[in-house]
Amino acid sequence: xxAILEVDxxxxxxxxxxxxxxxxxxxxxxxxxIGPNGAGKSTTxxxxxxxLKKDSGAIKVFGLDNVKNEIEIKQRIGFVYDxxxxxxELTVEEMKGIISRFYADxxxxxxxxxxxxxxxxxxxKIKELSKGMQMKFSLIMALSHHAELIIMDEPTxxxxxxxxxxxLQILSExxxxxxxxxxxxxxxxxxxxxxxxxxxxxxQGRIVETTTRDFLLENYGVVRGKKELLMQxxxxxxxxxxxxxxxxxxLVKDKARARExxxxxxxxxxxxxxxxxxxxxxxxxx
Amino acid sequence: MDIIISxxxxxxxxxxxVKQIKNLIINGELEEGDALPxxxxxxxxxxxxxxxxxxxxxELERDGFINKVAGKGTFVAPQNQALLKERRLKVxxxxxxEAVNAARIINLSLGELxxxxxxxxxxx
Numbered sequence: 001x002x003a004i005l006e007v008d009x010x011x012x013x014x015x016x017x018x019x020x021x022x023x024x025x026x027x028x029x030x031x032x033x034i035g036p037n038g039a040g041k042s043t044t045x046x047x048x049x050x051x052l053k054k055d056s057g058a059i060k061v062f063g064l065d066n067v068k069n070e071i072e073i074k075q076r077i078g079f080v081y082d083x084x085x086x087x088x089e090l091t092v093e094e095m096k097g098i099i100s101r102f103y104a105d106x107x108x109x110x111x112x113x114x115x116x117x118x119x120x121x122x123x124x125k126i127k128e129l130s131k132g133m134q135m136k137f138s139l140i141m142a143l144s145h146h147a148e149l150i151i152m153d154e155p156t157x158x159x160x161x162x163x164x165x166x167x168l169q170i171l172s173e174x175x176x177x178x179x180x181x182x183x184x185x186x187x188x189x190x191x192x193x194x195x196x197x198x199x200x201x202x203x204q205g206r207i208v209e210t211t212t213r214d215f216l217l218e219n220y221g222v223v224r225g226k227k228e229l230l231m232q233x234x235x236x237x238x239x240x241x242x243x244x245x246x247x248x249x250x251l252v253k254d255k256a257r258a259r260e261x262x263x264x265x266x267x268x269x270x271x272x273x274x275x276x277x278x279x280x281x282x283x284x285x286x
Numbered sequence: 287m288d289i290i291i292s293x294x295x296x297x298x299x300x301x302x303x304v305k306q307i308k309n310l311i312i313n314g315e316l317e318e319g320d321a322l323p324x325x326x327x328x329x330x331x332x333x334x335x336x337x338x339x340x341x342x343x344x345e346l347e348r349d350g351f352i353n354k355v356a357g358k359g360t361f362v363a364p365q366n367q368a369l370l371k372e373r374r375l376k377v378x379x380x381x382x383x384e385a386v387n388a389a390r391i392i393n394l395s396l397g398e399l400x401x402x403x404x405x406x407x408x409x410x
Contacts, residue, residue, distance in 0.1 A: 028326075029336060172330040194293065195329075197337045213335050218298050270296060 078142030221255030240279025
């Protein structure tokens with residue numbers, strides 16, 4: 001088991017934002033990097049890509065320092081930005097001509113096979129592509145040089161559900177190779193509810209959780225019950241308590257413990273990743 | 287080989303996979319030496335996490351239902367026939383217990399239940 005990406009005590013401060021994060025990803029898996037807008041997802045990714053300078057800490061990609069070995073590392077990373085950074089007036093084929101020159105391992109045959117899979121016309125200008133098609137083009141650029149690590153910053157925002165599903169299919173196709181790794185940041189967590197192996201949840205520049213998807217979804221729960229129950233709970237059990245006229249709802253990290261305390265006086269639902277995010281962001285803990 | 291996953295039930299996905307593969311082996315649909323899909327292929331087909339399928343296979347291996355052969359894949363393990371029979375008996379027992387519970391709810395007597403069983407056994 002070797003880490004394909006290690007972020008250790010990474011710090012970056014600017015203006016009133018202060019980032020301090022640690023997490024790592026093993027080869028062969030997909031990590032969802034989730035959090036609300038402004039949580040620090042893009043900053044972290046830019047630091048990994050050495051597009052921003054860190055204040056302190058270490059980032060290792062393929063076991064190599066990301067700054068000292070930037071050129072080698074970038075040859076082996078496929079990066080999908082959250083926005084179109086290509087030249088609008090060029091055709092897909094022309095743009096490919098420019099990008100492919102940067103990669104020693106560029107595989108034109110692979111590129112053409114992806115064009116076919118994605119049904120993308122290489123003669124079309126970038127500006128003529130729909131948002132979904134532009135994302136697919138970015139993805140083709142990221143995948144056609146045999147990258148080992150795919151890093152995607154909000155690839156699904158602005159895409160319709162059909163294209164998003166197609167993307168997830170492609171990602172599981174990539175992970176048929178157990179040496180590859182994928183880091184995907186998103187605030188649309190429903191994309192990750194099923195296929196993510198690991199989830200790293202960031203809020204206000206801090207990691208709230210970094211663990212497996214299974215652990216989160218099997219241990220957390222959304223509980224609902226009468227308000228009087230709020231008086232008889234363990235301290236710290238209920239997260240993000242929301243009260244309304246008819247009762248309360250909250251998140252629990254350990255639904256078995258909640259069942260022990262409240263018995264059948266509460267309802268416990270399976271959470272989604274969105275629930276886990278929502279209740280922890282601004283809720284009070286009881 | 288069919289594996290059907292539900293996302294809305296409380297049972298974790300890996301347990302659903304374990305249970306279904308065990309059943310396929312117990313009822314003979316999967317036999318000794320049959321190849322199973324790789325964990326990555328199964329994850330892709332079901333569009334679920336690789337860790338989930340990995341956990342399922344680890345549990346099946348621990349319980350002696352499957353064997354991993356390095357570089358070749360995963361196969362249904364030779365089953366102890368006596369053990370298999372015992373497991374099948376357990377399944378029957380569980381189903382009968384369910385029926386007994388359902389019968390108690392409507393105050394069905396043992397005699398009535400036996401009569402019902404007798405008819406069903408001869409019919410099906």
